[in-house]
Amino acid sequence: MASYLNLVTKGRPLTLSRIKTMIPDAKSTGLATTVEAPFDRSPIAEVEQVDEAAVELALQRAAELFADRDGWLPIPERIAILEKTASIMSGCREELAIEAAREGGKPVKDSLVETDRAIDGVKNCVEEIRTRRGTEIPMNLNAASANRYSSTCLEPIGPVVSFSAFNHPLNLIVHQVAPAVATGCPVIVKPAEATPLSCFRFVEILREAGLPPEWCQACLTKDHDVSERLFADPRVAFFSFIGSYEVGWKLRSKLAPGTRCALEHGGVAPVIVATDADVDDMIPLLARGGFYHAGQVCVSVQKVFVAREIARKVADELARAASDMKVGDPTLKETDVGPLIRHAEVERVAEWVNEATERGAELVCGGNAISETTFAPTVLFDPPCDVKVSTAEVFGPVVCVYPVDSVDQAIKRANALPFAFQASVFTANLDTAFRVSRRIAAATVMVNDHTAFRVDWMPFAAIRQSGLGIGGIPYTLRDMQIEKQIVWRSKEL
Numbered sequence: 290m291a292s293y294l295n296l297v298t299k300g301r302p303l304t305l306s307r308i309k310t311m312i313p314d315a316k317s318t319g320l321a322t323t324v325e326a327p328f329d330r331s332p333i334a335e336v337e338q339v340d341e342a343a344v345e346l347a348l349q350r351a352a353e354l355f356a357d358r359d360g361w362l363p364i365p366e367r368i369a370i371l372e373k374t375a376s377i378m379s380g381c382r383e384e385l386a387i388e389a390a391r392e393g394g395k396p397v398k399d400s401l402v403e404t405d406r407a408i409d410g411v412k413n414c415v416e417e418i419r420t421r422r423g424t425e426i427p428m429n430l431n432a433a434s435a436n437r438y439s440s441t442c443l444e445p446i447g448p449v450v451s452f453s454a455f456n457h458p459l460n461l462i463v464h465q466v467a468p469a470v471a472t473g474c475p476v477i478v479k480p481a482e483a484t485p486l487s488c489f490r491f492v493e494i495l496r497e498a499g500l501p502p503e504w505c506q507a508c509l510t511k512d513h514d515v516s517e518r519l520f521a522d523p524r525v526a527f528f529s530f531i532g533s534y535e536v537g538w539k540l541r542s543k544l545a546p547g548t549r550c551a552l553e554h555g556g557v558a559p560v561i562v563a564t565d566a567d568v569d570d571m572i573p574l575l576a577r578g579g580f581y582h583a584g585q586v587c588v589s590v591q592k593v594f595v596a597r598e599i600a601r602k603v604a605d606e607l608a609r610a611a612s613d614m615k616v617g618d619p620t621l622k623e624t625d626v627g628p629l630i631r632h633a634e635v636e637r638v639a640e641w642v643n644e645a646t647e648r649g650a651e652l653v654c655g656g657n658a659i660s661e662t663t664f665a666p667t668v669l670f671d672p673p674c675d676v677k678v679s680t681a682e683v684f685g686p687v688v689c690v691y692p693v694d695s696v697d698q699a700i701k702r703a704n705a706l707p708f709a710f711q712a713s714v715f716t717a718n719l720d721t722a723f724r725v726s727r728r729i730a731a732a733t734v735m736v737n738d739h740t741a742f743r744v745d746w747m748p749f750a751a752i753r754q755s756g757l758g759i760g761g762i763p764y765t766l767r768d769m770q771i772e773k774q775i776v777w778r779s780k781e782l
Contacts, residue, residue, distance in 0.1 A: 307335045308485075311492050311507035312477075313350075315343035322482050322509050327394040327628040328618055328662055336485050338511040344519045347506045351448035351475035352524040354503060361445070362473050362504065368415055371471060373498035375411040378491075382408070385459060385490065390619045392484045393458045394627040394662075395582045397620050400459075407463040407491075410745045413762040414471040423772060429782065439776040445473040446549065446769050447526025450519055452540075454531040455630050456585045458484035462491050464745070465529045466505060468765040470495065474527070477506045477519065481532075483630055485509055521545055527769055534708070534754050541757070551758030551768055554751055555587040555682040556710030558740035559703035561725050563696060564596040566715035568603060570737070576610035578739025579688040580666045583626050587751075588711040588741045591683055593690045594699035600692035604670045607688060608654035611666035616659055626686060628662035638664050638685035645672040645679075645689075655686070680706060696721060697728075704730045707754045711740045 307321065321335040339347075354360065362370075378385060382404050390400040423441035428434040451465035462480060469476035480488035485507075492507045510516045520528050523545035530537050534554035541550055560575065578590035595603045619627035629635050635658050646652050646669070655667030666686045672679050678689055693699045703712065713735035714725035726734040732750035735742055743749060749760035758768060 308337065308489055310337045310339050310343065310509070311489060311502070311505075312339060312343050312347045313502045313506070315339055315346055315508075318343075318511060320511050322485070324392055324483070324486060326391050327483070327630050328620075330632075330662070333391060334486060336489070336509050339508045339515065340511055341515055341518055343508065344510065344515055347477050347508065348448070348519070348522050348524050350503050351477060351506070354475045355445070355447050355526075362501075364418060364473075366499070367471060367473060368418055370495065370499045371411050371415050371418075371467065374467075374494055374500075375408050375415075377494050377498060378404070378408045378411065385487065387620060388490065389457075389459045389484075389487045390627075392486050393455055394585075394619050394630060395456070396624040396627050398622055398624075399582060400619070403457055403460045406745055407460040410460065410463045410762055411467050413746055414467045414766065417468075417763050417766050418471050421766065421770075426774065426776075428776075436780055436782045437776055437778050438782050439774060441772045441774045443472075443770045444773050446771050447474065448524055449474045449476040449527045449529065449769060450522075450525045451476060451478045451529040452516075452520065452532065453478065453480045453488065455481035455484040456582060456587075458487035459491060460745075461531055462488045464760065464762065464765060465531070466491065466495075468762060468769055470500060470505065472766055472769040474769050475504050477508070479508060479510060479516065479519065482509060517543060523547070527551075529765070529768075534756070537756070538754070549768065551760065551765070552751075552756045553587065553749070553758075553760050554708075554754070554756045555684065556708045556751065556755045557682055557706055558588050558591050558710065559699075559712045559729070559731075560590055560593045560740060561696060561699045561703065561712075561714045561729070562593060562595040562599070562603060563714070563716035563718065563721050564598055565717040565721075566596075566599070567717065567737075568599065568606065571715050572603070572606045572610050574739040575607055575688065576614070576666075578741040579607075580611060580614060580626050580686045581741060583629055583664065584686040584688075585630065585684055586741055587682075587755075588743070589684075590688055590740050592679070592703070593688060594693045594702060595690055596696075597692040597694055600690060601670075604653050604668055604690040607690065608668040611668055611686075611688075612654050614666050616663050616665065626663070626666055628660075629664060629685060632661050634685065635662060635664050638683065638687060641677045641683060641685075642667055642669065642687060645669055645676045648673045648676050650676070650678075650689075653690075674702070674705075682708065696725060700725060700728050704728075709753045710751045710755045711735065711742075713738055713740045 650672035655665035
């Protein structure tokens, strides 16, 4: 069957054979990163890498732009750029989705949803610009505040550096770059090495929409030392990171004094299922939340704690739904589950599943690599509490079902790990829903929905080791602004 890629593009290539860095005037190192499709490892493009000199050029330019307050982009200009950006993206929606599917492996039907979210995120930035405002601070309340008036106004925080992840190659970049454009911050973005093409294309669209190139620069660095020169520089006012918790906390420790940051890592997304849950309604939601993008989502359903009376039924029905999913080429419109990002990840997931089954977990379905790049959607029943699938984020198409004797036991087990992001509870009882919501360690709790639900204007926060700060378009705009207070003294007040 012809791939959706060919049906949409009529065989036209979506990328150039070699993509130059997007730091104006930077000299080429001659080195490049080869971007491969994770499904069949076919090369898609080469992206130039930059060295210390290019990073210094980018940082210097960003710092100079911010220092020149008379040269800041006016708000009407920022609005016009973002509106045109959304319009251009809408016009090439399918091409953007296909490119994201090719480089990231997310099935094209889900990549189309991601593209729509990205377009809406750009529009959301415009809405936020139009509605965000300062506040009046009460004065004339006592002798000390007499004859004074105070109010606040919003200003950009300064140069922004963003490091992104592979799993949503377009929408994550929008979340880290578009708010910087909206607030008037110069931004330098480094996408994931595995999926840089959507990032470079988005920056290209911003420039096509009228953004001066120096206000948004994109690059891949040649090594970790060069990356550190980029994010740890004292000229960086705000650092945005999306990726693993090991890397994120390490990078935070190297930030210069005064640099603010937001870290978005992963979690284990616990689900608690009470005896009165509507299982027929729940199973498609859990399957979607667990196997969407082959489980490579930071809030993917992973640990399902089910009342013992119905645990076997839930595991069997979830396995049936998993077995019905089509695994394969992400550019085919009928594919439900695509590849893992790298072959090494397939091997790692297999090792974790094998460890669990060798220690007593029941393999209800899956458990095997279908190819070098894909892994079968897998359901495990009652893995031991100390194996890797129970203690760490799998980041693969694996869902574990654990029978429990009470809701409180489920809460205790869910709270036992140092990670906390989004969680959910399935129940028909209002008191049970409130009990779980109040007691479970999570920044967001879904009631009768899967853990991976998200719209881009809601707070998307991680706590404990899962991250720092709040994601979501409005909250990122707030992070990238300062609220400056001005106090007036006048005899007329």
